[in-house]
Amino acid sequence: MKLEKALNSINTLIISFILAGVLIGILVAAQFQSSVAANSYLVDELNAQKNLLQSFDDDRESLKLKIASVRQQIEENRQKMQLSLEQGNLERLEKLKSLAGFNKLIGKGVRILLAEGKPNNNQPDASFIHAADLRDLVNLLRTARVEGIGINGQRIIAGSTITALGSDILINKVKVVAPFEVTAVGDVSLISNRLSDQSAYPDLYLRIKNKEISFQLEKLEQLSLPAYDGDFIIKFANNNA
C-alpha cells in the first residue's frame, strides 16, 4: 500500500514536471516568435518604406542642385540681356520672389534653439518636440509680423508644410531632426513680446517651463535665411482672369 502511494506521488510529480516543461516550451517558442514578429514583416515593411523615402530624398537633393544651376544660368542670360529686356520686369520679379520667400533674406532677428530633454517616465512624449509644436511656434512668429522664418535650413513660406512621419518631422517635405534652430527676421522686441505670451502656445510653453524641452532665445543684429528651394508648381491657379 505504502509502495503504491509512493509510486502515485512520484507519477503525479513526473506529470507535473512534464506539464510544466510543455508550458515552458510553449512560452519559449512564443517568445522567439514574438521577437521575430517585432523584427520581421512589419518592421521590414517600415524599413523598406523608410529606404524608399530616403531614395526620394536623395533624388530631390539632386534635382534641387540641377534646378539651382539652371536658374543661375537663366539669371545670367537675363542679366546679359538686361538692356533689351524691360528692367522694370526684372525688378518686379525679384520683389515678388522676395515677398514669397524665394530669395535669401538678411536682417535683424532672433534665433530660438529648441532641444529635446530627457524622457520622463510618466509622460515620455513630453520631452519630444512634435511637428505641431513647430507649427504653433511658426504661427506665433507670424503673429509678430516677421519678414521670414527658417527652421534647420528650411525656409518657411506661406505654403510650407510641417508634418509628422512616425517619430520624424518633415518640413517642406524634407526630413529634419532635433535640435531645432528656428530663425526669424523681424522686429525683435515684438517677437520677444509674443514669445512671452504663454497662452499663444500653452502646450509647448508648459513643457519648456517644466524643463522637459530646452528653449534658448538669442537676439541677433544680423542673420541670414535661405531661399525656399522646394517644389511649388502652379497647375490649377490662374491669375489672368
Next chain:
Amino acid sequence: MIITGLLMGGLFAFQSKSVTQANNNYNRESRSSIFKEIQVVKKSNQNLNEQLLDLEKQLASSTDREAALETLKKDISKYEAISGDKAITGPGIAVTVQGELEALWFVDMINELYSAGAEGVSVNGIRLAQTSLGFDTIPNGQILIAGDVLEAPYVFEAVGEGKFMSDSLNQSGGIIERILKANPEYQINIEVKEKLNLKPVNSAR
C-alpha cells in the same frame, strides 16, 4: 515546483513586455502616415522634375529676346500667384466648419491643405499667401488674423486638385476626423468646386 513557477512567471512577464514593445513601435510608425508621406514626397519629386524640364526649356530660349521676355512674364505671373499679389481663380474645395475653432485647428487645417497640394488658400475671404499672417487668439477667445476677427462659420477655400484635397482631408485620422473627435457637435462640409476666386492679399496691410 517553486523554481518552475518563478521561471514561468518571468517568461510571462518578458513575453508580455516584448509584445507591448513591438506594438508601441508599430503604433508610432503609423502605416497610413508613412504611405501618405511617400505619396507626398513622390509627388514633390515629380513636381521638381516638371520644374526642371520647364526651366531647361526656359534656358534654351533665354538667349532669344522675344522668348526670354515671354518666360520672364510667365515667371512674374507665377510669383504673383504664389505671393498673393494678384487674385487667383481655379478649381478647388471649400471647407465649411460650423462651430468655434481654436487657433491650432486653423494652423493644422492650412497645413493639411498645402500638404494636399493647395496652390492658394483663404479663410473667410482672407488670402493666406505671405509669411506674416498668423492666427492669434484674442482675450474673448476669438481668432484674429492680420487685424481681422474671424467669425464662424469658417470657410477655408483652396485652389488645387479638388478631389485629391478632399480625399486627403477626409482620410481616416485626417484633419476632419480629428476636429470632429474634439468637437463632436460640429458640422463640417467639404465641397469640390469647379471654380473658386481668391482675392489678393490686402495691399493696405
